[in-house]
Amino acid sequence: MIKTGAQILWECLEQQGVTTVFGYPGGAILPAYDALKYSNIHHVLVRHEQGATHMADGYARASGRVGVAVATSGPGATNMVTGIATAMLDSSPIVCITGQVGSKLIGSDAFQETDITGVTLPITKHNYLVTHASEVARTISEAFYVASSGRPGPVLVDITKDAQQSTCEFDGKPVAPQLPGYRPDLSPTPTEYKQALELIHSAKRPVILAGHGIILSGAMDEVRQFAERNNIPVGLTLLGLGAFPASHPLNLGMMGMHGEAWLNTTIQEADLLIAFGMRFDDRVTGSLKTYAPNAKKIHIEIDRAEVNKNVKVDVALVGDLKAILRELLPKLKSQERREWLAYIDRLKGDVAVRDIQNLPDNGHLYAAHVINDIWRQTLGSDTVIVTDVGQHQMWEAQYFKHEHPRTLITSGGLGTMGFALPAAIGVKAARPEAEVWAVVGDGGFQMTMSEMATMVQENLKVNIAIINNGYLGMVRQWQEFFYDRNYEATPLLSPNFVKLADAYGIRAVAVTQRSEVVPTVEMTRKHKGPVLIDFQVEQEDSVYPMVAAGAALHEMIRRPNPLEETAADA
């Protein structure tokens, strides 16, 4: 049958299992939007193209399926850049489809022309410029394959207006990707397996560093068996939270800059680090010179380019984590490691454990209390928390205990403010049965709060918890610690969020006392539609512990004595 490129586009998306796309129309993508009438795909109209990419990202991270965002050429496409970079750094499979000016106009600086494949070259896993209808089917097939296989990532497909309008024969059959240079299926050699097992079996003080790769590979069960069989404690990266149950006795919590003190110390004193699908980010390692100085390192990682990038390792097993663990498990001996585990238990007890009970109960509202209360209230339910970046994100990571994968969705690598609300909308679109909370700061929320309209238009219930401290909190904290409390450009005036939400038709309430938190969360959960809660928390609270940028991992700034803090507050 003869079809237009636009018709083929939607048909191919349907073949890929796409049911929802997030987008914003415009001149160069209009033929595609016109052809939407032939398709069953649901289009979510966003308020800004950045929102579309974050929604696609949230959709992908919540479901494991590829998320799709659509925009027009020029400004529509450039507005996607932040969302694409976010997906790139967090290995999230999204496909962005952009309209482009007619192929004859390319290079002429035509109206709304941007070289978006050039712009996004370093922030996409791969990208395409499509100039004829006959290229659409194969390109979409390749884009989805590249986005979702190996180490996932964003792929952009730029389709010229004439490619959408021109026609070609299309029989509706799926077209196989033709990618001779793309080999995502690497696997380790028998020698490498043997070396890894030898290191593990001879280690006295091993620790597993569990990352996002576990979730992407679906290797939760294997990791758990591995840790239990050999009694190896497990520390998690921010994006790894949920990959290993928080309540498991071997779970040591989150590592790194704002990680658990005992875990950071454990890593520094370990004689073997076993990294599962993580990339030794600087927020995880602190100073590389002093990082785990006595430890041998095993790196199990799907992306060969990550091996020896930051931390030099002794054995690298490159390939799919699940497959590699399945290979290792039958040969893994059972070991007790009583002494090592008892030592870590003492570390937990010895250090001033950062416990929520240590926070002064002086009537002030602390973000940690808010997040911990939301966790307790939603315990046992199918709840997904989506955060921005900053203090609220770290408090979430510390005080919300994630038992299951894909229950924390957060911008880790890029640290994108404004991510949470649109990503949460994407999560809700992917998993309508889940309870979805966007936990955001007052700063980040104002970057993409226009997406509240999208949420209302789509009739999606996303609960918004604004951790409102009147500052760009994490930046303020750095100014407090490292810039002599010179609060330059961090005090933040916000609108009345309750009135604002009201204007969008969203129920909203402000909370200033701890006693109001639980009843408000209960009301929010019961209410049929979305609810916005403006938690007006302690203004100058900081996230502890903290490893200063460039400091050794065990050199942590601890929370000052809570009693003194109470006295100062009074």
Place this chain on the structure above:
Amino acid sequence: MLNTFVVYVENKPGVLTRVASLFRRRAFNIDSLTVGRTEKPEVSRMTIVVDADRDEALRVEANLYKLVNVTYVENITGKSSISRDLAMIKVSATHGTRSDVLELANVFRARVVDVGPETLTLEITGPEAKIDTMLEVLRPYGILEMVRTGVVAMRRGGLKTDEAAVTAAPETGAGTAAADDNVSYSV
């Protein structure tokens, strides 16, 4: 140290940009980059010389592999291979110096490709070091203009470069490189 990579890429628009962008993005230092056609019309071949230590060279290789349009990468540094650079050198050659320059050209087996009233233009092909040496020797006479193509390189022996290593597991840098036996040492 200088590492020489042989890189096969799909012959498609924009592939050179992707490779160049990668080097810029990861702050790898390109010494020279050449690209041209191969025996297969759908494949182009690059020879990239990079200033990198061993770890960095492994990262260059791994990152090149990540590019979807790159079909094959091999670091041929230290492996038995032939590498050639071509230079055209315009040298000042007056009555007094012309014969000296010609003699030097002869010694280096360079060809005279153009003669002007006050100049000689020489063409020389060879390993980079040979050309460097010739330039040094010619410098006192006055080098008016010089252009070099950058290095092209090829493994020695019966197997084609991409076949030679396709069966070997990609190196991660954690282990040691596989022994290199399928080579002959003819010139």
